[in-house]
Amino acid sequence: xxxxxxxxxxxxxxxxxxxxxxxxxxxxxxxxxxxxxxxxxxxxxxxxxxxxxxxxxxxxxxxxxxxxxxxxxxxxxxxxxxxxxxxxxxxxxxxxxxxxxxxxxxxxxxxxxxxxxxxxxxxxxxxxxxxxxxxxxxxxxxxxxxxxxxxxxxxxxxxxxxxxxxxxxxxxxxxxxxxxxxxxxxxxxxxxxxxxxxxxxxxxxxxxxxxxxxxxxxxxxxxxxxxxxxxxxxxxxxxxxxxxxxxxxxxxxxxxxxxxxxxxxxxxxxxxxxxxxxxxxxxxxxxxxxxxxxxxxxxxxxxxxxxxxxxxxxxxxxxxxxxxxxxxxxxxxxxxxxxxxxxxxxxxxxxxxxxxxxxxxxxxxxxxxxxxxxxxxxxxxxxxxxxxxxxxxxxxxxxxxxxxxxxxxxxxxxxxxxxxxxxxxxxxxxxxxxxxxxxxxxxxxxxxxxxxxxxxxxxxxxxxxxxxxxxxxxxxxxxxxxxxxxxxxxxxxxxxxxxxxxxxxxxxxxxxxxxxxxxxxxxxxxxxxxxxxxxxxxxxxxxxxxxxxxxxxxxxxxxxxxxxxxxxxxxxxxxxxxxxxxxxxxxxxxxxxxxxxxxxxxxxxxxxxxxxxxxxxxxxxxxxxxxxxxxxxxxxxxxxxxxxxxxxxxxxxxxxxxxxxxxxxxxxxxxxxxxxxxxxxxxxxxxxxxxxxxxxxxxxxxxxxxxxx
Amino acid sequence: xxxxxxxxxxxxxxxxxxxxxxxxxxxxxxxxxxxxxxxxxxxxxxxxxxxxxxxxxxxxxxxxxxxxxxxxxxxxxxxxxxxxxxxxxxxxxxxxxxxxxxxxxxxxxxxxxxxxxxxxxxxxxxxxxxxxxxxxxxxxxxxxxxxxxxxxxx
Numbered sequence: 001x002x003x004x005x006x007x008x009x010x011x012x013x014x015x016x017x018x019x020x021x022x023x024x025x026x027x028x029x030x031x032x033x034x035x036x037x038x039x040x041x042x043x044x045x046x047x048x049x050x051x052x053x054x055x056x057x058x059x060x061x062x063x064x065x066x067x068x069x070x071x072x073x074x075x076x077x078x079x080x081x082x083x084x085x086x087x088x089x090x091x092x093x094x095x096x097x098x099x100x101x102x103x104x105x106x107x108x109x110x111x112x113x114x115x116x117x118x119x120x121x122x123x124x125x126x127x128x129x130x131x132x133x134x135x136x137x138x139x140x141x142x143x144x145x146x147x148x149x150x151x152x153x154x155x156x157x158x159x160x161x162x163x164x165x166x167x168x169x170x171x172x173x174x175x176x177x178x179x180x181x182x183x184x185x186x187x188x189x190x191x192x193x194x195x196x197x198x199x200x201x202x203x204x205x206x207x208x209x210x211x212x213x214x215x216x217x218x219x220x221x222x223x224x225x226x227x228x229x230x231x232x233x234x235x236x237x238x239x240x241x242x243x244x245x246x247x248x249x250x251x252x253x254x255x256x257x258x259x260x261x262x263x264x265x266x267x268x269x270x271x272x273x274x275x276x277x278x279x280x281x282x283x284x285x286x287x288x289x290x291x292x293x294x295x296x297x298x299x300x301x302x303x304x305x306x307x308x309x310x311x312x313x314x315x316x317x318x319x320x321x322x323x324x325x326x327x328x329x330x331x332x333x334x335x336x337x338x339x340x341x342x343x344x345x346x347x348x349x350x351x352x353x354x355x356x357x358x359x360x361x362x363x364x365x366x367x368x369x370x371x372x373x374x375x376x377x378x379x380x381x382x383x384x385x386x387x388x389x390x391x392x393x394x395x396x397x398x399x400x401x402x403x404x405x406x407x408x409x410x411x412x413x414x415x416x417x418x419x420x421x422x423x424x425x426x427x428x429x430x431x432x433x434x435x436x437x438x439x440x441x442x443x444x445x446x447x448x449x450x451x452x453x454x455x456x457x458x459x460x461x462x463x464x465x466x467x468x469x470x471x472x473x474x475x476x477x478x479x480x481x482x483x484x485x486x487x488x489x490x491x492x493x494x495x496x497x498x499x500x501x502x503x504x505x506x507x508x509x510x511x512x513x514x515x516x517x518x519x520x521x522x523x524x525x526x527x528x529x530x531x532x533x534x535x536x537x538x539x540x541x542x543x544x545x546x547x548x549x550x551x552x553x554x555x556x557x558x559x560x561x562x563x564x565x566x567x568x569x570x571x572x573x574x575x576x577x578x579x580x581x582x583x584x585x586x587x588x589x590x591x592x593x594x595x596x597x598x599x600x601x602x603x604x605x606x607x608x609x610x611x612x613x614x615x616x617x618x619x620x621x622x623x624x625x626x627x628x629x630x631x632x633x634x635x636x637x638x639x640x641x642x643x644x645x646x647x648x649x650x651x652x653x654x655x656x657x658x659x660x661x662x663x664x665x666x667x668x669x670x671x672x673x674x675x676x677x678x679x680x681x682x683x684x685x686x687x688x689x690x691x692x693x694x695x696x697x698x699x700x701x702x703x704x705x706x707x708x709x
Numbered sequence: 710x711x712x713x714x715x716x717x718x719x720x721x722x723x724x725x726x727x728x729x730x731x732x733x734x735x736x737x738x739x740x741x742x743x744x745x746x747x748x749x750x751x752x753x754x755x756x757x758x759x760x761x762x763x764x765x766x767x768x769x770x771x772x773x774x775x776x777x778x779x780x781x782x783x784x785x786x787x788x789x790x791x792x793x794x795x796x797x798x799x800x801x802x803x804x805x806x807x808x809x810x811x812x813x814x815x816x817x818x819x820x821x822x823x824x825x826x827x828x829x830x831x832x833x834x835x836x837x838x839x840x841x842x843x844x845x846x847x848x849x850x851x852x853x854x855x856x857x858x859x860x861x862x863x
Contacts, residue, residue: 059805190799191801194803197806197809198809199781200742200780206744240724259731259744264726332840333745334744334745379805381743382842384841619843619844622843645748646746651839654831654832654838654848655833657843
């Protein structure tokens with residue numbers, strides 16, 4: 001999700017922000033010009049350990065290491081004594097300039113780059129002044145390094161000085177180090193959450209246990225839009241270990257001593273549901289309807305020049321449809337939330353990207369006020385957007401269950417529940433019609449997108465939807481460097497509604513817009529009988545960052561020299577979340593399957609804070625995007641999802657993982673994000689490679705080699 | 710019934726049909742072994758029975774008998790890492806971390822069976838362990854590193 005760039009004003013969604021009492025902490029969100037309250041972000045213990053409180057959650061992207069690096073850079077502490085912990089839900093942890101406490105939009109590092117360095121600088125300033133006071137020394141002569149302050153033969157550790165330092169008034173302003181003096185930022189730093197994650201001791205939401213806690217498994221509607229008619233819990237209650245069966249708005253919850261009894265009990269429920277209103281969504285019909293809709297322009301995101309006139313008069317015209325299905329996020333940790341209600345107090349344990357919104361939802365359901373809710377965020381066993389839901393679905397349901405049960409309950413989703421549970425990346429269809437001149441240059445570009453709006457109906461609607469256009473449906477098209485220069489261009493959007501709940505998924509709109517854009521540009525290159533790289537570079541002649549990324553990826557991949565026998569290369573470049581990423585994929589077709597051998601990526605995110613983590617995120621995003629390109633497909637029949645587990649909704653496995661080479665361009669441009677952007681270019685890079693290999697164009701995700709036209 | 714878990718006999722009050730995974734997690738509070746799919750598709754629940762990797766999510770607890778169960782908790786601790794865990798740390802493998810107990814259990818068993826596996830042998834052994842974060846390149850690297858570390862190399 002990319003909310004920070006969509007013009008949120010500070011406090012604009014203040015209703016979602018909940019203020020909690022955090023000891024020694026200023027409660028109000030700081031204005032942009034104010035310095036952050038250091039105590040909210042940092043604790044220094046007598047043993048010299050430095051604990052960094054993270055305003056963003058760790059879900060694999062490495063922020064558990066990245067934010068501490070920012071503080072440590074300025075604090076000059078001992079890196080081996082750095083610890084991290086998730087912040088509670090509290091207003092002070094709202095994203096600077098936005099106010100909402102959330103993790104998403106690939107914004108954790110760039111969004112916190114100033115604040116966390118400031119915290120380190122403030123703390124160092126206070127420690128220095130504490131030491132100067134203790135030694136009656138001139139503060140300017142003291143040296144702080146590696147967690148120790150020294151002066152004239154004396155020394156004291158940060159741990160020894162911390163108590164005195166925190167009594168001092170924070171400085172009114174701090175000066176951050178120039179890039180030339182960075183010691184940590186820009187170096188390869190290993191993750192600090194490895195020890196617990198490799199020994200099974202890391203706590204995920206699923207692992208929450210305490211005496212008296214019960215487990216619930218919920219039977220939800222089998223089809224989107226179906227409603228509960230009646231249920232019979234007689235057999236379920238006979239299952240040993242099952243204690244209660246309660247109805248909640250989302251279905252029927254079976255509460256038991258442990259998961260297994262709850263699941264067996266749920267299987268024994270007899271339930272009757274209505275048919276979904278209007279018969280429910282059926283995938284085939286949906287795409288037929290989308291295709292019809294795409295024949296007329298929708299709400300306008302861009303409308304420049306006389307598109308219809310140029311198209312009508314054009315000698316050369318290319319028309320393509322691109323289709324992508326619903327996708328489930330399928331984090332390895334199935335959804336879960338634990339809720340304990342004690343009078344007017346509520347405690348919630350859940351892996352969430354959106355602690356403030358979830359705490360507020362729990363308060364409302366439990367009939368209390370948000371200040372009475374304590375939300376604990378353990379590690380997230382993957383998020384990919386699914387754990388940042390404005391509808392707070394899994395926390396709301398767990399709160400309803402705990403309330404109805406009258407005991408603390410961990411509501412656990414099975415893998416099948418997780419796959420069927422909705423909040424998918426929407427299915428989209430693109431219709432792209434391009435007119436070209438005799439040299440193959442686009443003279444008119446008519447791009448129509450059809451697909452559900454993610455932002456509609458959420459608190460983000462007022463900011464995410466302008467003039468009927470949900471930017472998350474078309475990001476990467478109207479602002480594409482290719483389209484910007486076409487004299488006549490129209491980008492429009494139809495956002496049909498239905499009962500299937502939708503949500504952002506890693507790289508959001510770019511998951512499909514990059515596929516359509518980079519496939520179409522490749523089609524135009526081939527139609528013009530030009531090399532796809534040369535054709536792109538000509539179109540990008542005034543976009544040096546794009547051109548450089550493409551050239552570097554091409555050069556490192558050996559593009560231009562022949563690929564190994566039976567293989568071909570394809571390329572793509574796309575900007576999202578402020579970062580430009582070019583990829584070259586080298587593919588073959590083996591036993592009727594696409595095999596991706598090698599992906600060479602060039603990455604311009606302005607400045608790389610931790611190249612070690614950056615490379616991991618690029619490979620991760622490529623694996624995520626390849627799963628969507630090769631496998632990801634949820635289909636519906638009358639509102640029922642037809643897939644359920646990894647056997648019919650496969651995830652890329654190790655033997656299918658290409659070798660990934662990452663080349664970083666330090667452009668010095670404003671810092672972009674890195675968790676999501678590499679997801680987008682891989683599908684078109686592979687499709688373009690398959691075209692180079694076979695002459696067949698793949699326009700539907702996931703790729704089906706057997707159905708290649 | 711009695712289970713032999715991580716070197717100790719443990720009394721477990723559970724229905725025989727209950728998968729070993731839930732006996733470990735919910736009865737014995739050994740939560741290092743993870744639930745990912747429940748149908749032996751993802752490998753997050755991998756434990757060893759007499760040193761061989763099995764999927765605890767589809768292993769009825771009654772079928773275990775007197776075989777020795779080893780879970781991630783007995784492989785190593787943060788202060789005393791197993792050589793495979795040391796390699797995992799050095800190669801900086803983990804991301805979200807949820808699948809990593811299972812990845813490491815499978816890798817430990819692989820290296821016991823094949824001390825110097827090549828990429829194809831690694832892929833074959835590890836193909837049953839899904840990582841949604843796509844840590845696969847570093848999983849391969851860590852297994853090669855663990856193989857070297859085990860033999861006294863770097």
